[in-house]
Amino acid sequence: MRQDRDVYLTPPEVVATVLPLLPESLGTVLDPSAGKGVFERVLGDRASAWHNIDILPEMVGLTADFLNPATRSVFTLPIDSVITNPPFSLAQSFIEEAFRYRPKRVVMLCRLGLLASQRRYPFWQAHPPDVVAPIVPRPSFTGGGTDLYDYAWFGWGDVPVKGIRWVRWTASRG
Numbered sequence: 001m002r003q004d005r006d007v008y009l010t011p012p013e014v015v016a017t018v019l020p021l022l023p024e025s026l027g028t029v030l031d032p033s034a035g036k037g038v039f040e041r042v043l044g045d046r047a048s049a050w051h052n053i054d055i056l057p058e059m060v061g062l063t064a065d066f067l068n069p070a071t072r073s074v075f076t077l078p079i080d081s082v083i084t085n086p087p088f089s090l091a092q093s094f095i096e097e098a099f100r101y102r103p104k105r106v107v108m109l110c111r112l113g114l115l116a117s118q119r120r121y122p123f124w125q126a127h128p129p130d131v132v133a134p135i136v137p138r139p140s141f142t143g144g145g146t147d148l149y150d151y152a153w154f155g156w157g158d159v160p161v162k163g164i165r166w167v168r169w170t171a172s173r174g
């Protein structure tokens, strides 16, 4: 059954696969769909400051709709890095909104199939990612096994790795 608001939390081992795709210093980071804050827990050491947003009050950080333009005024720029696992149904809107903050880099965990979507073709032509990193094996966001979908990190801007780079993870034992 589909989760309300696309609340699919990322295992920390999967978040850690993004580390080789990021610079040592992330500066001020915004996680605009933070859930329970796993990105900050795994990547926080590389940030000088970290802001979390989530639309649900039971999640961490500021309770706000990232796609509401009024949310932009809450933050003092610059934001150097926008990093998250966005709600899958809103992935493109999240990426476009992240660009509006004019960060040095945007890095998002999305379904790999977004790349072949006919509806999104104009978006990809306008914003080809600098790095696409398929995640092997397919992560599960529901707490067991692997997912039916393929996932990848998509990065734009100042990222140290360009092109296609596969990243791997191993599930921790119960």
Ligand SMILES: C[S@@+](CC[C@H](N)C(=O)[O-])C[C@H]1O[C@@H](n2cnc3c(N)ncnc32)[C@H](O)[C@@H]1O
Residues within 6 Å of the ligand: 005, 006, 007, 008, 009, 010, 032, 033, 034, 035, 036, 037, 038, 039, 053, 054, 055, 056, 059, 064, 065, 066, 067, 084, 085, 086, 087, 088
């Ligand atoms: C796929 S989950 C990922 C959560 C977390 N980033 C993680 O990886 O564990 C997406 C999150 O986006 C939040 N969300 C959905 N729509 C949102 C919106 N418009 N603005 C901010 N957060 C939103 C959901 O409440 C949920 O926590």
